[in-house]
Amino acid sequence: MKMGGAMNYKNKMMLLVISAVFGLGLAGQVAAGAADGGKPLMLADVSSANTFNLNLKKAKNPNAPPWEDGIHDTANEATFNLQPPLEAYKGLPKTSFGNHVDWVKALDQGLIKPRWDRLDSNEEPFVMDLDIVRPVKASVPDVVFPHRQHTEWLLCSNCHPAIFIPQKGANQINMSAILLGKKCGVCHGKVSFPVETKTCKKCHSKPKPADWKPPLSEATLKNPWK
């Protein structure tokens, strides 16, 4: 038995080596096809849309300096005079999305002191501490909208009444609208924290009661499943 096991292992190794050599040869053939000026054989003559996990690529260098970020021109000398974000983010609380900085926490902890007035660094915002709870039809937790964090950064007139009518029940909001840049999506998903799986619970933060059950759809009510 023991002997047989060893043989098997040896056989497997042989097979592995042979297939590796064969693979190399095949790759060589492909390259040779292009080199000989004959019919060019592309290694992957397909759209890169077909690559595996295209959307799951993690940025290797998430807070790249301007000269490596892909939108600044490196032929422009001043690009190298711009501040790299990581230099500015030193000591600020981290997140795993957006700029990878928790801006609200940074402000709350006094780690950044952005001016409320263009010129006067002593002027303070008018902060309103009022939470709005918005029930959600689906099974995800209900939304709690905190005015406090928002009035730290913004004036009432930034949102009211153009984006949100300041009246209970007057604002129809859904995730499609937000994803397309309307309602909360005017800022969230662009400049304030992004709209992605990791951030769902930042808004959807009030769990449903323990006895909550999702409402049955009309189609199911009319034709109950037997």
Place this chain on the structure above:
Amino acid sequence: MALKNERDFAFKSLLLGVLLTLGLMGVSQQSKAEYADIVINNYADAAGMRPAVFPHWFHRIRFRCKVCHADLGFKFKAGGNEITMAKIIDGQFCGACHNGEVAWSVENCAMCHSGIPGTPTHFHGSTLQRLVAPAYKPLDAKKASKK
């Protein structure tokens, strides 16, 4: 004969390497700019300037959103403010601070006009951008643009 084979092999592996590298480059054409960096190219390209790049992260460390978006009248719309240099030197928009008093003055053209020429106006990393414009280019599009 052996020498020729070796040379052949070296050449083939070199070519394979080049092909592989090109292939990978075609796949990973994603820019790594900061979330909420804006490229504004309403008029810049047409005027022979690089597009302007506005970093939200840099400015929000120094000012609350309200300063620009309420006091200075910047709309919440990338490229929607129709900013021109004429307005800036009149003290509107960027010119409210970039006047040599609050922040550096407009003669530092290339500090803002630092984008890659031809980059369209966009909000980097926005959800909308990720939804409708996946960050990939087909390999043949890359080949065509090289010719």
